[in-house]
Amino acid sequence: MTSLYSIPLTFNDGTEADFGRFEGKAVLVVNVASKCGFTRQYAGLEELYGKYRGQGLEILGVPCNQFGGQEPGADHEIAEFCERNFGVTFPLTSKANVLGKEQHPLFAELTQDADGQPAKVKWNFEKFVINREGELVARFPSAVEPDSEDLIEAVEEALA
Numbered sequence: 358m359t360s361l362y363s364i365p366l367t368f369n370d371g372t373e374a375d376f377g378r379f380e381g382k383a384v385l386v387v388n389v390a391s392k393c394g395f396t397r398q399y400a401g402l403e404e405l406y407g408k409y410r411g412q413g414l415e416i417l418g419v420p421c422n423q424f425g426g427q428e429p430g431a432d433h434e435i436a437e438f439c440e441r442n443f444g445v446t447f448p449l450t451s452k453a454n455v456l457g458k459e460q461h462p463l464f465a466e467l468t469q470d471a472d473g474q475p476a477k478v479k480w481n482f483e484k485f486v487i488n489r490e491g492e493l494v495a496r497f498p499s500a501v502e503p504d505s506e507d508l509i510e511a512v513e514e515a516l517a
């Protein structure tokens with residue numbers, strides 16, 4: 358597995374960095390969409406961010422339009438939607454693919470199983486927990502809510 362920290366990111370405001378900006382922090386990466394049945398999870402993600410940010414948690418939302426066309430907006434529209442409807446303050450990347458030939462390198466790394474084979478993202482709002490050492494330590498399907506006991510336990514362990 359390549360170091361996650363070397364993977365380039367473009368944020369929804371057009372700024373560029375690499376995942377290294379999160380070095381030393383626990384990170385919850387979530388592929389998000391504005392018109393999904395799980396969109397309401399933005400509120401729970403923001404609550405989680407507010408509760409654990411001071412302890413070193415970052416949440417990175419990655420908008421994706423690959424599942425049912427549920428993220429059709431431009432980057433600035435997505436950011437406005439998230440802020441207006443859910444008060445989102447955690448960073449969002451520009452829209453990216455989480456599947457296929459144009460898959461963002463971050464998801465190419467996050468979706469490898471123990472044998473290095475791809476374990477595809479199945480839908481919007483899948484969650485990937487990365488510890489302070491840059492290691493993927495947990496993955497949760499879309500239906501797992503941000504306030505679920507299992508997700509919170511994984512986040513707390515990643516912060517330890």
